[in-house]
Amino acid sequence: xxxxxxxxxxxxxxxxxxxxxxxxxxxxxxxxxxxxxxxxxxxxxxxxxxxxxxxxxxxxxxxxxxxxxxxxxxxxxxxxxxxxxxxxxxxxxxxxxxxxxxxxxxxxxxxxxxxxxxxxxxxxxxxxxxxxxxxxxxxxxxxxxxxxxxxxxxx
Amino acid sequence: xxxxxxxxxxxxxxxxxxxxxxxxxxxxxxxxxxxxxxxxxxxxxxxxxxxxxxxxxxxxxxxxxxxxxxxxxxxxxxxxxxxxxxxxxxxxxxxxxxxxxxxxxxxxxxxxxxxxxxxxxxxxxxxxxxxxxxxxxxxxxxxxxxxxxxxxxxxxxxxxxxxxxxxxxxxxxxxxxxxxxxxxxxxxxxxxxxxxxxxxxxxxxxxxxxxxxxxxxxxxxxxxxxxxxxxxxxxxxxxxxxxxxxxxxxxxxxxxxxxxxxxxxxxxxxxxxxxxxxxxxxxxxxxxxxxxxxxxxxxxxxxxxxxxxxxxxxxxxxxxxxxxxxxxxxxxxxxxxxxxxxxxxxxxxxxxxxxxxxxxxxxxxxxxxxxxxxxxxxxxxxxxxxx
Numbered sequence: 001x002x003x004x005x006x007x008x009x010x011x012x013x014x015x016x017x018x019x020x021x022x023x024x025x026x027x028x029x030x031x032x033x034x035x036x037x038x039x040x041x042x043x044x045x046x047x048x049x050x051x052x053x054x055x056x057x058x059x060x061x062x063x064x065x066x067x068x069x070x071x072x073x074x075x076x077x078x079x080x081x082x083x084x085x086x087x088x089x090x091x092x093x094x095x096x097x098x099x100x101x102x103x104x105x106x107x108x109x110x111x112x113x114x115x116x117x118x119x120x121x122x123x124x125x126x127x128x129x130x131x132x133x134x135x136x137x138x139x140x141x142x143x144x145x146x147x148x149x150x151x152x153x154x155x
Numbered sequence: 156x157x158x159x160x161x162x163x164x165x166x167x168x169x170x171x172x173x174x175x176x177x178x179x180x181x182x183x184x185x186x187x188x189x190x191x192x193x194x195x196x197x198x199x200x201x202x203x204x205x206x207x208x209x210x211x212x213x214x215x216x217x218x219x220x221x222x223x224x225x226x227x228x229x230x231x232x233x234x235x236x237x238x239x240x241x242x243x244x245x246x247x248x249x250x251x252x253x254x255x256x257x258x259x260x261x262x263x264x265x266x267x268x269x270x271x272x273x274x275x276x277x278x279x280x281x282x283x284x285x286x287x288x289x290x291x292x293x294x295x296x297x298x299x300x301x302x303x304x305x306x307x308x309x310x311x312x313x314x315x316x317x318x319x320x321x322x323x324x325x326x327x328x329x330x331x332x333x334x335x336x337x338x339x340x341x342x343x344x345x346x347x348x349x350x351x352x353x354x355x356x357x358x359x360x361x362x363x364x365x366x367x368x369x370x371x372x373x374x375x376x377x378x379x380x381x382x383x384x385x386x387x388x389x390x391x392x393x394x395x396x397x398x399x400x401x402x403x404x405x406x407x408x409x410x411x412x413x414x415x416x417x418x419x420x421x422x423x424x425x426x427x428x429x430x431x432x433x434x435x436x437x438x439x440x441x442x443x444x445x446x447x448x449x450x451x452x453x454x455x456x457x458x459x460x461x462x463x464x465x466x467x468x469x470x471x472x473x474x475x476x477x478x479x480x481x482x483x484x485x486x487x488x489x490x491x492x493x494x495x496x497x498x499x500x501x502x503x504x505x506x507x508x509x510x511x512x513x514x515x516x517x518x519x520x521x522x523x524x525x526x527x528x529x530x531x532x533x534x535x536x537x538x539x540x541x542x
Contacts, residue, residue: 119310124391
């Protein structure tokens with residue numbers, strides 16, 4: 001755990017140690033670790049001199065601040081009606097078959113987590129998904145297989 | 156009823172002006188002149204609620220506190236809306252320009268862009284554009300500064316007071332209003348918070364003058380607006396159109412020939428069925444929209460549409476107030492039970508009453524607006540809810 005300790009300290013040095021620094025620090029942990037562990041939350045609390053409950057309460061409010069272990073690549077598939085109408089269910093099935101996981105699960109090798117999310121803002125180019133921060137749009141089963149295949153092989 | 160023909164407008168994305176000149180011209184105006192220009196234009200907020208922008212600026216300018224802020228609400232989360240992403244991708248400097256002009260008008264030295272977490276891929280480009288913008292400002296002789304803050308996946312943070320809470324490092328839970336942001340916003344200081352598109356219009360109005368903007372649209376809905384068109388349409392995308400057209404005119408242009416209903420304003424907006432297209436004006440006198448226009452053709456189940464929206468609200472409710480937290484859960488359970496035949500069709504009336512109660516008792520716009528889509532879909536497509 002010393003790495004987390006060091007990471008939290010670095011983030012606090014960069015963003016400050018007041019309440020307004022909390023979200024940028026938690027976002028920084030996500031960028032590095034993909035999730036915020038209980039240990040990380042207590043470290044943030046200690047570094048910012050606030051209660052761990054406040055850190056927990058804030059972190060768990062935001063859907064992109066995961067507090068469960070996540071894979072290296074978090075796939076977030078848009079579940080809004082317009083993406084659904086353009087074939088989102090087929091995309092979901094394709095990803096599930098490819099990675100052998102269902103929504104909410106992480107692959108055994110800890111490489112991928114599959115989640116659903118609300119409107120990603122690509123309704124004119126649905127179905128859409130994010131892999132970490134990157135957006136992929138106008139997905140077809142073939143296209144999504146290719147994209148995920150590339151992540152499996154090359155990253 | 157006025158029915159403007161469909162008219163495309165090109166104010167937001169057009170680049171046929173020298174940016175630095177426009178910015179210089181705007182920043183050389185007195186604060187009174189800027190506010191008068193925006194008031195005269197009739198510009199109303201483009202995020203959905205439609206509060207007169209000039210009034211917001213005026214109220215904030217009248218506050219005597221020395222610390223004030225300009226916040227750009229780029230937490231675009233309404234289902235079916237994607238115009239702000241497009242604007243921030245293509246003309247970020249115009250957004251910043253609007254913020255700087257607002258800063259001058261109200262007496263603020265700092266502005267903040269709150270960008271939704273789903274758009275993090277834009278961060279590097281926006282930061283680059285901000286560097287360039289600050290350089291330009293310096294050349295003009297302004298020390299206004301804009302900072303970028305990132306959201307983290309919470310629809311409710313698009314609600315202005317929840318957005319301030321989030322900026323301050325808290326859970327994005329809306330505050331009680333009043334006091335309004337013009338008196339106590341970010342850090343409890345007087346704050347103007349405007350939608351991305353509103354800021355660009357304000358900036359362009361400083362360039363073209365209030366009259367040209369005011370000449371467009373109708374008495375209640377001046378100017379033009381950027382629409383996000385999606386669903387069953389052969390031409391999905393972003394369109395800037397003059398306000399005041401009827402839904403019939405809109406559907407003639409964007410429909411696939413079989414449009415059964417249009418959801419105007421996203422999940423928190425209204426569903427308009429085909430028989431009402433002709434008499435429905437898109438604007439503040441009819442059905443307002445923050446831009447989201449979802450078209451559904453006759454192959455779509457409106458039950459699925461409603462269920463999708465209710466699930467969305469259930470998930471995105473911040474859980475702070477009971478009407479919204481419990482109401483959303485019960486509405487979802489209720490429509491499922493009716494569909495399965497576990498409850499009689501009359502139960503839909505009880506659910507409508509619940510939605511109406513949420514409209515007056517929920518703490519913020521999220522819970523209050525659930526009734527919009529709920530009632531308009533249930534009223535107009537009752538059979539689809541039951542069978």
